[in-house]
Amino acid sequence: MKKNKFIPRVNIKKLAKKASKTLAKVYKKVEKKPKKIKRKIKTNSQIKFFQRLREEKIKQKNKEKIIKLQTIKERNQERKRIKDEEFKIKNKELKLKEEELKIKLAEQKLKEQAEQRLQDHEQRRKEEEKRLREEAERIRTEERRSRETAEQRLRDEQQRIRDEQQRRRDDEQRKRDEEEKRRLEAEQKIINEEMRIKEEEKRRDIEAQNKIEEERREIKVEAERVKNEAEELRLKEWEKKFDDERKKRDEEEFLKEEDLRQKEEERRQKLLSEQKNPNKIN
Numbered sequence: 001m002k003k004n005k006f007i008p009r010v011n012i013k014k015l016a017k018k019a020s021k022t023l024a025k026v027y028k029k030v031e032k033k034p035k036k037i038k039r040k041i042k043t044n045s046q047i048k049f050f051q052r053l054r055e056e057k058i059k060q061k062n063k064e065k066i067i068k069l070q071t072i073k074e075r076n077q078e079r080k081r082i083k084d085e086e087f088k089i090k091n092k093e094l095k096l097k098e099e100e101l102k103i104k105l106a107e108q109k110l111k112e113q114a115e116q117r118l119q120d121h122e123q124r125r126k127e128e129e130k131r132l133r134e135e136a137e138r139i140r141t142e143e144r145r146s147r148e149t150a151e152q153r154l155r156d157e158q159q160r161i162r163d164e165q166q167r168r169r170d171d172e173q174r175k176r177d178e179e180e181k182r183r184l185e186a187e188q189k190i191i192n193e194e195m196r197i198k199e200e201e202k203r204r205d206i207e208a209q210n211k212i213e214e215e216r217r218e219i220k221v222e223a224e225r226v227k228n229e230a231e232e233l234r235l236k237e238w239e240k241k242f243d244d245e246r247k248k249r250d251e252e253e254f255l256k257e258e259d260l261r262q263k264e265e266e267r268r269q270k271l272l273s274e275q276k277n278p279n280k281i282n
Contacts, residue, residue: 081256094247096238103234110230114223121193121219125212132208136201150190154183 073099161179 006225107230110226118219121215132204139201141198143197147190150186155188
């Protein structure tokens with residue numbers, strides 16, 4: 001941030017030096033005139049007049065010293081004020097840096113939270129996939145058991161048929177055809193059931209994958225939105241604070257300049273009035 005250094009428009013040192021020279025010239029002229037009259041007039045009034053001139057000269061010297069001391073004091077006060085202003089500006093800069101650090105920490109926290117949500121979601125997805133695999137394995141085991149049971153029943157039925165064929169040779173061909181037909185229908189039923197289970201498993205896998213992808217996209221969009229909102233809020237707060245501080249600083253500087261200018265004008269008018277009427281200098 002640029003540092004604003006206040007520079008007074010009236011040079012107090014030059015003004016005091018000029019006033020001192022002018023007053024010195026006036027008193028020099030006044031001192032020269034009594035020297036010519038001193039040899040001729042020695043009245044009490046003349047002695048009092050010269051005494052008063054010497055006192056006025058001493059007072060003028062003391063006044064010049066006071067003006068110089070006042071000038072030095074005002075210059076020191078001005079330097080102290082400038083240092084105080086610089087210190088205030090540095091403090092404001094530190095506060096701004098602290099605010100920026102807080103915003104960065106908040107953004108980092110939001111980012112970490114979003115990453116944690118993504119990790120949790122990924123963990124849930126993996127657990128869901130594991131559950132689906134276990135469910136598929138269970139279905140395949142049930143299918144295998146059903147198939148083995150059906151095959152066992154089929155073998156038993158075939159043995160029974162062979163026994164029946166042995167017992168009833170006359171009906172052998174008819175019974176064989178009927179058993180063959182039932183066997184084919186049972187196998188076709190098993191094949192159809194296996195195809196249905198596989199299609200159902202494939203459909204569940206596709207739905208689970210689509211759901212996981214959709215949740216991942218939603219989390220990513222939400223994290224981006226939160227980040228953008230935080231950035232916009234930080235920029236608006238910083239701009240408002242900067243404008244308020246600049247406006248306040250400009251108003252304070254303007255009031256100080258006006259006050260100093262008024263004091264300098266009063267001092268100049270006072271010195272001019274004293275130059276015009278040396279007998280009223282006190």
